[in-house]
Structures are given as C-alpha cells and as structure tokens.
Amino acid sequence: MEGTKRTVFWLVLPMLLEVVALFVIPLLVLFRYSFYPFVPGQGLVTGFVLKNYSKFLFDSYYLEILVRTLWLGFLVAFFALLLGYPLALFLAKSNSRFKTVLLILVVLPLLSSAVIRTYGWMILLGTNGLVNKLLLQLGLVSAPVKFMYTLRGVVVALTEVLLPFMVLTLVPVIRNIDRSLEEAALGLGASKLRTFLTVVFPLSLPGVAAGSIFVFVLAISSFVTPSLMGGPSVRVMSSLVREQAISLLNWPFAAAVSLVLLVVVTTLVALYQRALISAGKWEVPK
C-alpha cells in the first residue's frame, strides 16, 4: 500500500504543480487585488478597502447584472434539459443503427470553437436571417423577431453550444438503469408512460441534477456567446469583468466581481458533485 501511495503522489505531482502555479497562486493574487483601492491613472495602489465589494453588492446596476446572469444560466439549463433529455433517452435505450451517427452529431459541435458556432447563430438569427424569414413565411409572426442583442438570442445560441454537455451527462445515467426494472414495472401492469414516470425518470434525477448544474455553471461563466450575441445590451458578469479590467483598467473592482462569480460557481459545483455521488446511492448491494 505504501508503495502505491508513493506512486500515486509522483503521478499526480506534475498536475498539482501546474494547478498551484497557474490557478491557485493567481487566484490568491486576485483575492489580494480585490481589496486594493482604485486610484484612476495610478495603476495598482496597495492598501486594504472593502469598497470594491460594497460597490458591487449595494448598487442595483451591478446586482441586476448578477441576477440577469443567473437567470440566463437557469433558462439555458432548462432548455438544454428540455431538448437534451429525449435525445439522451433515445441514445441510451435504442439499438438503432443510427445511434452511433447521432452520438457523433451530438459530440461534433464540441470540436468547433464557440466563436464560430456563435457567428453561425448570428447569421441564422439576424433580422433578415433564415429563422426570421421562415417564421414570416409560415405566418407565425408578423414582424421579424429580434434575436440579436437580446437575452433571447443569447439563450438560443448558448443552449445549442452547451447541449452536448447535458446529453453526455444524461446518457450514462439513463443507460445504467437496470433494464429489468422497466420489465418489472411493465409486468406489474404499468403502461410504458407510467413506467417512465415512476421508474426511469425518478432514477435518472441525479443525472438531471448533475447535467443542469453543469450547464448552468458553464452558461453563467461563458463570455464569447453573450458578448457576440448580446453585445452591450445584454451585460453578464463575464462581460462586466472584461470591461472593468480592459477598458476602465479598474483591476481591483474586476477582481472583486470575478470572485463573486467564483463563489457562486464553486457553490454550484459542490452541489453538482453531491448530485453525482447520490447517483450511486440507489445501488442495491448484491
């Protein structure tokens, strides 16, 4: 056992060093910066003030950005679940020949950059884009729907960008549900729908929780899609940080905003891990 532990230590060490050097230390620096006072034109001035946090927490403008970001995350997670669950269910259950093809199609978007995919959506969702032309032709709307520079557009594009993460989280959870449980339910007189509602869906809830939190976290910390699709009218936390740090050179405030976002994200990741652990809690020992 001693030897194994030592081997594990040496195997983990390179990654550990990398994480400490490139993540933990910068984060501590960021934490320190967030308490510096901001004096325009003087660069970084050392000191200790709580002003950066109070500015964020007591200004409705900034709080609105936080709420909008969380709302965006919720909407994206909700729609990703709505679209992703049936797909995951099919991928997990079907023996169809097209299953592999479909799975590749799900993963394929991950191989292209979010920037490219967002530009794609900008073309499709523009005022004269394909989607609006189609809606007008079908008579579903009388005037073009405004997608560009609205939260709606950001939700559409982000949902597509993050859908693979939802599907890939759900598939193994659904696939691991013992098939004989469904047969048992059917044999006891449950219809296919009731079998799904009383057996399959409840047993997939840990996957639903994990996938939703995963997508939520990725959505609220995304930068490219909200900036390109939403522009200045859909401000989110990430675009606020960028603006403060790059345009206004207010590094202490940018640091404080980043840390607020970090705390929210970390809390949710902790919940995500607990959801994953509870996925194993229904395992029946033999």
Place this chain on the structure above:
Amino acid sequence: MVDLELRSVSKKYAGSEVLAVNNVSLEIEKGELLCLLGPSGCGKTTLLRMIAGFVEPTAGSILVKGQDITQLPPNKRNLGMVFQSYALFPHMTVLANVEYGLRMRRIPRTEARTRAREMLEMVGLLELEHRYPRQLSGGQQQRVALARAMVILPQVLLLDEPLSNLDAKLRQQMRIEIRRIQKEVGITSIFVTHDQEEALTLADRIVVMDKGEVRQVGSPQDVYDHPVSRFVANFIGTCNFLNGVLEALPAGSEPAVLKTDSGLRLWCKGVPGLATGQRLCVAVRPEHLELAPAAEAERESAPGVNAVRGRIEHVSHLGSIVEYHVVLPGGERLRVQQQSAQSAPSVAEGGTATVKWAVQSSMCFPE
C-alpha cells in the same frame, strides 16, 4: 384444469441462424409448479420471457385459462415475474415496491396497503416494510420480489433463476420457502433453473430442455429414474456411460449383450427396435453400482448381474456417502457411490475390487 398452454411456440432471434426455442408445446395444470431445466443457452429463459411478454414468439401461441395472450403487451397479461436480479425499485421502500402492482391496477390506497402488508407478512418481512432494497440482504430482497409478484394475484407466477444469486445455504432455505408459499397460495408457477438439484426438490414436473427443444417432461422421480436420452441422464444426476456395439439380442431369460469399445462383454437391458451391430450406450447411476472384493468377480457374473474387475484409483468421502473412482482394464472410469456405513474396509485406494450392478438398474440408449 389447464392454466397455461403453449402451442408450438418457436423463437428465432433476428440475425441468428438457429431457433432459440423450437416448437415447444406444454400444458400446465392449475396449482402446479413446473421447472424449466437445462444448460445455459437452452432457451428456457427465452421461453419464460415469451410467456411474460418481453419477447415476441416467431410462431405459435400462448394461452392463459384458454384465452390467447400471444399478442398482449406484458402490462396487460396479469402474470407475476420474479427476476434473477430481483429488479426491486431502488427508490421505493419495501412496502411501496409491493404496492406498486396494486397502484397500477388503480386499487384504492387503503386496500392496496392492507393487501401488501398481508403479503409481506406471508414472506415474513412485515417489520422491514419501511426499508429500502439496498438495506436488505440478498435473501430478504428475494422475498420482497416474491411478495411483489404475488400480491397482484397473477394467473401464473414466473420465476427466472431466482435463487442463483444466493449462497448455497440460503438457496436451500429459499427453495423450501418458495415451495411453501407457492403451495399455500396454490399459484400456478413456472420456475427456470439450470440447477438440477433445485429442479428435483422443487418441481411437480420437470421440463428438460436442450438447444431450444424439450427433451423430456415428467415428475422429478420419473426424469431421474427413466431418462429418455443420454443427454437427460447426464444432465440430471450423475451417470456412468459405457459405449459399445450390440452383440446379441435378448434371448429367453438372457438379456442382451453389449461389447464395449475396449472389448468388455456386458449384459444390458434390451429396448424395443434394437438390431445386432448397432451402437449403444449403457448408463448406470453411481448409487446403483456396488463394490465387492476382487475375488468375487467371475462367480457373480450371471445373466442379470454384471461384475467387472477394476483398480480403485481414488476414494473421496462426501459425508454420508463415499465415492470410489474405479478404472477398468480397458481404461473406462466408473464412479461408485456407497453409503458410508456400508463401505467395505477391504476396498482401499490402489487396490483392486469388483464392480457389480444389476442389469435392471442400468439404462440403454441407442446412438
């Protein structure tokens, strides 16, 4: 009264050349416990799953109390199934598991609860009703599965190797338990197993299957004492086999004569339709063989009793019985079983002895 009837049921899986189940016809009486017995891959589980409705037959029909259910989906069949893995719903308590089938039948909540509790009492688990399956031992899970399947008062109870996940001792207890409950409720049951001992202790009738076909149907004693083929004789219990050619047909009081491949001449029981020169296989159960001191050999070999000399290669004490492995001069090996109390002290490992058996206790299978 016939509760369940199978009429020429066959199944061929897509992409497979052979029939998983080949033209099986069976009738199961009310209250009967029928065992489907066979090696793995013999089609017994496929047959059970067709009755349950999880596998669609390629041909034939399945009738319950005279009503054709071949086309009914599993949830409309009113059959109870106990799975090999128990398949208890892990997110429901023991009570909720047992109530499930009643809830699906829209039986009022209070009545469902009463009936579920009665059934749990019958399997002796009432005090564990609020536990989750993961908090139960294998044997307890097994009982819950049984209660859940029976509470819906199914027309037929189907059990798919329900004891194979339990350890040997518990398996024997549960056998008796299942038999008790089955008799108490008087429910028609089909029990799938590959364990011949299980089939012999549990069943009213055994159906021996091999390669998708029924080889023999009969009571446990019938199948053990009068197997119809070498396969059945070999699969149920243990058997010694001697291969050879028929040398002489039965004549008067003398039985037929078999010349084994190693040149040994043995008396053997005649079966109708034999011809000299035909290849035969003689089978004798180890408990029908008897050991005697070597000197007795030729003297005892009268018509009706075979006596062959051999060397005792190995002796194993199996508690109440002793098993001897005897090598005949021609190289054939025989297993002889005797009650421990009767084992002769003169026959020890490495020595020679005479193996004797009555022709009447042997079986003869043309090849």
